[in-house]
Each structure stands twice: as structure tokens, then as C-alpha cells.
Amino acid sequence: MSEHIRVLLSEKEVDARIQAIGEQISRDYEGKQVHLVCVLKGGSFFMCELAKRITLPVSLDFMSVSSYGKDTKSSGVVKIVKDLDESIKDKDVLVVEDIVDSGRTLSYLLEMLRDRGPKSLRLCTLLDKPDRRVVDVKVDYTGFEIPDAFVVGYGLDYDQRYRNLPYIGVVEFD
Ligand code: 5GP
Secondary structure (H helix, E strand, C coil): CCEEEEEEECHHHHHHHHHHHHHHHHHHCCCCCEEEEEEECCHHHHHHHHHHCCCCCEEEEEEEEEECCCCCCCCCCEEEEECCCCCCCCCEEEEEEEEECCCHHHHHHHHHHHCCCCCEEEEEEEEECHHHCCCCCCCCEEEEECCCCCEEECCECECCECCCCCCEEEEEEC
């Protein structure tokens, strides 16, 4: 079975939207330093592009998590594979994610980060699939709401491939 990628959101559309979110964040956090927390690996492309468009002091940190269990659906019980390097206590933390699907992973993650005492904690996601939501998660900044399809590109993979696509595409099988 071969596969091909259908463009869902072009590079130009994604760039323009990230620019707009960067401007919005720069207004909302005026006078503050934004501490971006990237969830690896998917969030890394979006985080770099977003950081470049924020016109305030920005610091960055990374964490990597994996769901317990071998189910393709996330279980919501999250194992920290790589924790943050720095404390987030009293910082204005903005978690940067590639996509919110069921919401299980992020709901767990946000609760865990909240317990570490940040001054503020918000969530920014490039993509949101609201139809798939199982656990309620408050998303503060959303790039695009998309239908329920498996997407790749801009950090999102299919079997570790396609992360480097500069647009968002849907995997289709021939
Ligand atoms: P959730 O806990 O919200 O169900 O899972 C979110 C995670 O599932 C994302 O961080 C991402 O790794 C993965 N995921 C959900 N939908 C997609 C998709 O359409 N494409 C890809 N590549 N990963 C997805």
C-alpha cells in the first residue's frame, strides 16, 4: 500500500497564522518574559517559528513525554521521558504543542506543571481537533481547528517521517 500527502494547510497559511499568534502573545504578555515549554518532538518546529515572532524576552525549555501502554490512543497516563532542565516556579509559562486531540496527554501534563508553581500557565497549540476531545482542556492560543484526520508536517510524524514538511498534510493511502 502506498501513501501520499494531501495539503491541508499551505506553508503560507501556516506562516501567516504563526505570525498572528506571535503578535497576539507579544501584546498579551507585554512587560513580561515568556517561558516557552516545548513538548518534544512534535512541538519543536512550531515552537521555533513562534519564538522568532514574539517581540518580548523569551526563554525556552523542552520536555518529552510518552503515554503508557501500546494502544494507539493516548491513555492519559503520561511518563516523563525527559523533564525540563529548569524550574518553572514564578515564571510565565506557555506550553507549546503541535496538536490537541483527545486532550488526555495535555490535561495530565498541565496539572503536573501547575503543581510546580508557575506564575501563570497557558497553552498554545498549532492544531486542534475539537471533535476528538475526551478530556476538557483549556486552549489559550490555537493556530487552526481541523477535522478528524491524521495529519503530518510541521513537526508531526507518521512513523517518524514527514516531520520536516513545511506545511500540514493529511496522509492518504492509495
Ligand atoms: P491526546 O492526548 O490529545 O489524544 O494526544 C495528543 C498527541 O497525539 C499529540 O501530541 C500527537 O503526538 C498525537 N497526535 C494526535 N493526532 C495526531 C495527528 O493527526 N497526527 C500526528 N502525527 N500525531 C497526532
